[in-house]
Amino acid sequence: PNVDPILRQQVAMMGTFIAAELTAEGKAGVIHSSGFDAWTPARAYHHYHGGIRILTEAASVRFATPITIKFDEMSARVKEPSVRMPLPWKGGKWTLRDIVEYDYSAVKAALTNAARLRENWLRNFFRIHKKAVTRSGSPYAFIIPSKQRDLSTAIKMMNVLKMGGVEIHKSEASFWADGCEYPEGTYVVYMAQPYGGFAKALLENQEYPDIREYPGAPLKTPYDVVGHTLPLLMGVETVQVEKPFKVKSFLLSRIDKPKGKVVSGNDVFGYVWGHATNDDIVALNRLLKKGYKVFWSAEKFEIGERTYRQGTMIIKNKEGLAEDLNFIIKDLYVQFIGLKVKPEIKTYELRLPRxxxxxxxxxxxxxxxxxxxxxxxxxxxxxxxxxxxxxxxxxxxxxxxxxxxxxxxxxxxxxxxxxxxxxxxxxxxxxxxxxxxxxxxxxxxxxxxxxxxxxxxxxxxxxxxxxxxxxxxxxxxxxxxxxxxxxxxxxxxxxxxxxxxxxxxxxxxxxxxxxxxxxxxxxxxxxxxxxxxxxxxxxxxxxxxxxxxxxxxxxxxxxxxxxxxxxxxxxxxxxxxxxxxxxx
CATH class of the missing domain: 3.40.50.880 (Class I glutamine amidotransferase (GATase) domain)
Incomplete structure (x- = not known):
């Protein structure tokens, strides 16, 4: 749904051109427009970046050993001529050389098409991206709040988008969008940008179309998975904004993870930290490898005005711990908080798992x-x-x-x-x-x-x-x-x-x-x-x-x-x- 219609037609055109060239060379058993779809961007990255993707596959052999297939052993759907395969293969010996020659001809056909229609390909590349940067309609943007349960993972998600060429802005002041106020430092992904379709495909919830072979049939099996919403997969809060809004923002050249924090005092019993992020787990692994005693709280507890949930990590203080914690927060976004006294609660004593x-x-x-x-x-x-x-x-x-x-x-x-x-x-x-x-x-x-x-x-x-x-x-x-x-x-x-x-x-x-x-x-x-x-x-x-x-x-x-x-x-x-x- 987020691929430009021009590209959809170009995929079909290139596929049939390759099939026509192979058939013209007398290569039988060539079928096109079969078996594969481009629903997931994991297998159609090119389509969101102004290019096409053609998947070719040839019947295999036994590693490099030739095989023999009788005509009556083949599937019924490839025995008779059809629109997608007008020249069926009649069976016989199939070798590694056949595979190489079919694939070589397919690549040569693709290059021939690109050379003959180079102006057409370039013109359409321009048209596709012009439409992308002048896009209107909803959604207008996606907002990624800076306050996240797992900020490190949210930054990883944004860097995945940036790796795909997506432009991400950061607000310099608070603003309103779709009736909600967002603070300074909020991340904004506008849809009107060269690869806005790619961003939309990864950030929105998917609604897979109801495709069936015949009325009452089960859903036609997709080639790959049908749900790929990164905010859901990665546990990142993201808001889809339908209407245009105004905000003072700047384009980010890079997104760095902030440093963690050690909040300490004199004569502490130990330190606690959370359990809500993947960085929290990495910190646990590092401390266990150094031989520290670490516990999970098996119940809630309160210290002062603060309540700690089950699973809160507790580490007992000993010489060198403060130095190790300060080293850990250089690359992990973890907050260690000093404890004056040992909490009287049930715990799990952790050990480095074998x-x-x-x-x-x-x-x-x-x-x-x-x-x-x-x-x-x-x-x-x-x-x-x-x-x-x-x-x-x-x-x-x-x-x-x-x-x-x-x-x-x-x-x-x-x-x-x-x-x-x-x-x-x-x-x-x-x-x-x-x-x-x-x-x-x-x-x-x-x-x-x-x-x-x-x-x-x-x-x-x-x-x-x-x-x-x-x-x-x-x-x-x-x-x-x-x-x-x-x-x-x-x-x-x-x-x-x-x-x-x-x-x-x-x-x-x-x-x-x-x-x-x-x-x-x-x-x-x-x-x-x-x-x-x-x-x-x-x-x-x-x-x-x-x-x-x-x-x-x-x-x-x-x-x-x-x-x-x-x-x-x-x-x-x-x-x-x-x-x-x-x-x-």
Whole structure:
């Protein structure tokens, strides 16, 4: 909806031109306008910056080994001539050389088109950007308040916009917009700018169109996700302003994070700091690595006129702490406040978690994203392979084991023998299940992400059910959307969160809980951005569950909590689970 109509036509024109050139060369089996869409800007960045994106894919081979495909083995839709593929492939031998020659011809066709129509392409590039900078209508702008629960993440979001060429202004005085007053220092993103469409696509809530193959059919499956609202994913307050307004502002060349603060005094017992930001967690990691004793408050407490929430971080003073805190605030926006006396409250004593991240030889992108997020927020971890789990004695090395988004069958069976060298074949097997169960019984914590919950539910016979597992797509379908959950903020996994939070939902379980404690559940109206069919299946069901298991615990996080490293607003559900799993 935010891509200029000229570009939409140019994409179609270039695609059919390439197909025509390949067909003219006698290359059969070339189809265009099929399979892919450009809804998400993650796969259509060029379209928001005056250019086009053409995705070409060729049938694969067995790595570099030729394959033979019989005509009657092919899909019916490619056997007969059609508007999109007038010259079907008749089957036969297909080689790596064929792939290279088809792709080479496609690239040559694209360059031929650009050379022949260079004035046309340049003229339309000018027209597209002229329309962008003279844009009128609503919304007029997006406002990003300077007062945020997690200012560091808000600045990260704005820097993502700036990396995409978006212009961001900062107000020099207070102003009014759509009936609300905003203070000096407020950030403003005007829509009338070269890449205003890109900013709008990332900042607004998505309403995916109702596209169906025929009346009464389920929603046509999108190529990628349909909800990508960055303020929701990152937990940043953003306001869409419909009407024009006036404000004295200046264009920002860079957006820097402010320094944190240490508020101290003489003879302090220790210091407290918050739990509402990702920087707070990085500070915790750094202090635990230095050997300091750190606690989470398990209840609210008051000191003077100030009330501190559950989850407030408390660190006991000792020599060198003040120096370390002042070093931390140089790059983290954290506020440490001195405490005169020790608060008489219940606490969790934290320790540096010995974290193991399961790594299957059946490659998982989610495992890679999980590693990346853990590293960015300074968590120490070790990769745990099938052989390590089969070996047993896991408590000797780990307090917490984390299973990324990976199917139960893959965890159990891995890659079949004979298809890869022996050392890379198989999964954890029944002996691995026995060893993980022993690990939890002895006080360890198992955390599962998204579809990996099936492993814990099935193998440990939990009284928890994925209530959408057998529901057909016509009745329940969430093709990568942003939903709302309600949090139990008294539980350590939800420390630092408000009552409701936006989460990303994709191929996710929905838990009916008959044992354990629900930490996050779905309200009656949960869709925030994207598409949702079958909202009734979500109501009052759980997204996060904490299950005691003898001396240990199993934590089921039923959504991609670290989705493509974009969902900064839910990272702390994972971080809290790790610390809670290892806490005393």
């Amino acid at each position: 974290l193991g991240l399961y790594k299957s030889w059946s490659a998982s992108m989610d495992e890679g994203w999980t590693r990346w997020v853990l590293e960015q927020y300074e968590f120490q971890y070790k990769s745990v392979f099938n052989k390590d789990i089969r070996k047993g004695n896991l408590n000797n090395d780990f307090d917490v084991i984390l299973l990324p988004d990976i199917r139960e069958s893959t965890i159990m069976n891995g890659i079949p023998e004979g298809s890869v060298p022996l050392e890379y074949s198989g999964g954890i097997g029944e002996i691995g299940v026995k060893n993980i169960k022993e690990f939890i019984r002895n006080g360890g914590a198992l955390i599962t992400l998204n579809s990996a919950a099936e492993f814990a539910i099935k193998r440990f016979h939990l009284a928890i059910e994925n209530c959408v597992q057998s529901v057909d797509r016509k009745s329940f379908f969430v093709p990568g959307s942003i939903l709302k959950v309600l949090n139990d903020t008294d539980h350590p996994i939800a420390y630092g969160y408000e009552r409701d939070t936006a989460i990303f939902f994709r191929r996710s379980p929905v838990f009916t809980v008959n044992e354990g404690r629900s930490v996050a559940r779905y309200p009656s109206h949960s869709l925030l951005s994207g598409w949702l069919t079958g909202e009734k299946y979500l109501f009052n069901k759980s997204a996060i569950v904490d299950v005691p298991f003898e001396k240990g615990k199993i934590i089921l996080i039923g959504f991609p909590v670290q989705y493509r490293a974009q969902s900064h607003g839910t990272f702390r559900f994972l971080f809290n689970s790790i610390f809670y799993g290892a806490a005393k």
